[in-house]
Amino acid sequence: MTVRQDIHSSGIPVLCQSCEARHRGVCGALDPHQLVELAKTSSRHSVEPGSELIGDAETVDSYSNVLSGVVKLTKSLSDGRQQIVGLQFAPDFLGRPFKVESEINAEAATAASLCSFPKTAIERMMKESPELEHRMLKQTLNELDEARDWMVTLGRKSASEKVASFLLMIARNIDPTVGPTARSATFDLPLTRADIADFLGLTIETVSRQLTRLRTDGVIRIENNRRVMVDSLSRLEQRSGA
Amino acid sequence: MTVRQDIHSSGIPVLCQSCEARHRGVCGALDPHQLVELAKTSSRHSVEPGSELIGDAETVDSYSNVLSGVVKLTKSLSDGRQQIVGLQFAPDFLGRPFKVESEINAEAATAASLCSFPKTAIERMMKESPELEHRMLKQTLNELDEARDWMVTLGRKSASEKVASFLLMIARNIDPTVGPTARSATFDLPLTRADIADFLGLTIETVSRQLTRLRTDGVIRIENNRRVMVDSLSRLEQRSGA
DNA sequence: CGGTGCCTTGAGGAGTGTCAAGATGGGTGG
DNA sequence: CCACCCATCTTGACACTCCTCAAGGCACCG
Numbered sequence: 001m002t003v004r005q006d007i008h009s010s011g012i013p014v015l016c017q018s019c020e021a022r023h024r025g026v027c028g029a030l031d032p033h034q035l036v037e038l039a040k041t042s043s044r045h046s047v048e049p050g051s052e053l054i055g056d057a058e059t060v061d062s063y064s065n066v067l068s069g070v071v072k073l074t075k076s077l078s079d080g081r082q083q084i085v086g087l088q089f090a091p092d093f094l095g096r097p098f099k100v101e102s103e104i105n106a107e108a109a110t111a112a113s114l115c116s117f118p119k120t121a122i123e124r125m126m127k128e129s130p131e132l133e134h135r136m137l138k139q140t141l142n143e144l145d146e147a148r149d150w151m152v153t154l155g156r157k158s159a160s161e162k163v164a165s166f167l168l169m170i171a172r173n174i175d176p177t178v179g180p181t182a183r184s185a186t187f188d189l190p191l192t193r194a195d196i197a198d199f200l201g202l203t204i205e206t207v208s209r210q211l212t213r214l215r216t217d218g219v220i221r222i223e224n225n226r227r228v229m230v231d232s233l234s235r236l237e238q239r240s241g242a
Numbered sequence: 243m244t245v246r247q248d249i250h251s252s253g254i255p256v257l258c259q260s261c262e263a264r265h266r267g268v269c270g271a272l273d274p275h276q277l278v279e280l281a282k283t284s285s286r287h288s289v290e291p292g293s294e295l296i297g298d299a300e301t302v303d304s305y306s307n308v309l310s311g312v313v314k315l316t317k318s319l320s321d322g323r324q325q326i327v328g329l330q331f332a333p334d335f336l337g338r339p340f341k342v343e344s345e346i347n348a349e350a351a352t353a354a355s356l357c358s359f360p361k362t363a364i365e366r367m368m369k370e371s372p373e374l375e376h377r378m379l380k381q382t383l384n385e386l387d388e389a390r391d392w393m394v395t396l397g398r399k400s401a402s403e404k405v406a407s408f409l410l411m412i413a414r415n416i417d418p419t420v421g422p423t424a425r426s427a428t429f430d431l432p433l434t435r436a437d438i439a440d441f442l443g444l445t446i447e448t449v450s451r452q453l454t455r456l457r458t459d460g461v462i463r464i465e466n467n468r469r470v471m472v473d474s475l476s477r478l479e480q481r482s483g484a
Numbered sequence: 485c486g487g488t489g490c491c492t493t494g495a496g497g498a499g500t501g502t503c504a505a506g507a508t509g510g511g512t513g514g
Numbered sequence: 515c516c517a518c519c520c521a522t523c524t525t526g527a528c529a530c531t532c533c534t535c536a537a538g539g540c541a542c543c544g
Contacts, residue, residue, distance in 0.1 A: 073390075075390060075391070075393075075394045077394065077398060077399075077483050077484065078483075078484050079483075081398040081399075081483075082398070083393055083394040083397045083398045085390035085393045085394065086390065096383065096387075097379075097383065098380060098383065099383075104390065130372035130375060133372060133375055133376060133379055134375060136379055137339075137375060137378055137379045137382060138340060140379060140382045140383055140386060141338065141339065141340065141341075141382055143386055144382060144385055144386045144389060145338075147386060147389040147390060147393065148315075148317060148327035148328065148346065148389060149317070150393060151317075151325055151327045151389065151392060151393060151396055152317045152319065152325040152327065154393055154396035154397045154443065155325045155396045155442070155443025156319060156323040156324070156325045156443055157319075157323075158499080158500095159499075159500065192522075192523090193522075193523060193524095194522085200397070201396065201397025201398055202500080202501090203500075203501055203502080204522090204523080204524095205500090205501075205502085205503095205523095205524080205525085206499090206500060206501075208523060208524055208525080209500095209524080209525080211523095211524095212524070212525085224508095224509075224510095225508080225509080225522075225523065225524095241319050241320075241321075241323075242319060242320045400531080400532095401531075401532065434490075434491090435490075435491065435492095436490085444532080444533090445532075445533060445534080446490090446491080446492095447491095447492080447493085447532090447533075447534085448531095448532060448533075450491060450492055450493085451492080451493080451532095453491095453492095454492070454493085466541085467490075467491065467492095467540090467541090
């Protein structure tokens with residue numbers, strides 16, 4: 001036991017030993033030596049809801065792993081209309097390789113903790129480690145699949161289907177007890193009504209009305225405007241347009 | 243001259259010698275030996291508009307490069323509502339690595355020519371050639387950027403802004419003379435009104451009305467329902483919401 | 485010359501946005 | 515502990531955009 005543990009954790013930076021990104025995230029592609037190198041220039045930090053992570057200047061020359069919380073990726077039109085184009089959960093990788101400037105903004109939707117490292121460090125390692133680039137490719141492909149799923153929602157679903165679809169997606173990402181066979185779910189919404197509206201291409205009022213309707217129809221229960229209980233996920237799914 | 247040509251083309255399969263994908267596409271990542279290997283199992287073929295390329299069975303175990311024409315990627319809801327989630331132009335790569343079944347359909351929007359090869363061949367080469375995976379990552383990141391741009395269009399733009407945005411995007415992809423500084427453009431629409439509607443999350447009628455409005459306002463001219471002339475791209479851009 | 489797709493145009497209505505008011509809840513300071 | 519404030523959320527009335535349904539035009543083809 002002690003020997004096995006020594007084998008597995010020998011040389012792994014303290015910072016990384018209990019880090020989820022080392023397993024399911026991109027850091028899983030790195031060997032102990034590379035982890036040590038990366039950890040030298042890495043730092044964990046916590047951010048408050050609303051903190052700007054990428055966008056108007058600031059942290060443009062670093063990448064991060066999301067360790068907890070939810071980060072929203074947004075794009076805006078010149079007149080202020082906004083659209084959320086992605087949500088990142090742990091242990092997603094945050095940043096856009098091979099591009100100096102991003103037209104995307106990233107903002108903490110909830111309290112969140114991140115592990116950040118300089119762009120140059122990761123980009124150097126990507127050149128050396130095909131496995132790292134392989135993981136990046138896989139995550140990017142997954143994000144592309146998600147983006148295309150949401151394009152269907154944005155383009156072709158009604159307001160009530162959009163809200164139901166959103167709740168389903170959050171349930172699957174937030175409630176750790178929700179597997180493929182789960183029948184019910186409980187979770188705190190990581191987004192305000194305004195964020196949900198920006199995610200679904202609706203207004204705050206429409207989101208609120210649809211949530212009220214789902215509540216009065218007995219599909220969901222809501223506590224404190226944030227906590228949502230879904231007794232029958234399949235009933236919710238029926239309303240999501242599938 | 244002859245010597246130089248010999249150097250550059252020595253050992254390159256005939257199939258590939260004049261192929262655009264060898265320059266701007268993923269095949270640019272392969273060395274002559276690998277090209278020869280891949281070409282052994284590759285085949286070019288032309289398809290007619292409407293041909294199903296990925297989807298209900300058929301060619302699920304092969305990848306392709308788009309050599310000419312336009313391919314539309316679609317997703318559908320169970321009740322038949324459809325959304326186009328991407329358009330592929332030459333020399334884009336077509337296919338979803340690391341996944342057995344795709345929930346995406348691909349269909350030729352115009353007459354198109356493709357170069358296809360077995361999944362296994364590419365996947366083997368990706369393991370051997372980091373450069374190939376690097377190119378795949380870059381294309382995937384670009385597609386993700388495009389998808390997110392369209393999410394803004396789908397979620398936050400009005401019908402007239404959507405149609406203007408669509409025309410701009412097509413102009414930039416189709417008319418070879420359109421650079422960043424071009425003031426005007428002429429092109430054939432690669433999509434029917436129904437396709438445009440599926441792309442923009444609108445109905446055929448709304449698309450038609452908005453095109454008519456752009457025409458009566460003098461922003462575009464249309465011949466034969468397909469050929470579009472834009473005298474002032476900046477006027478069109480003003481109407482795209484930017 | 486009549487079909488058959490594809491596109492356009494019109495009239496009317498449903499669904500969502502807009503504007504405005506009021507409710508709720510969490511935090512702060514007295 | 516209560517009073518107050520502020521942000522967030524809900525609800526209502528109305529307007530407008532876009533969808534639905536229906537008819538008609540146009541080009542291509544047998």
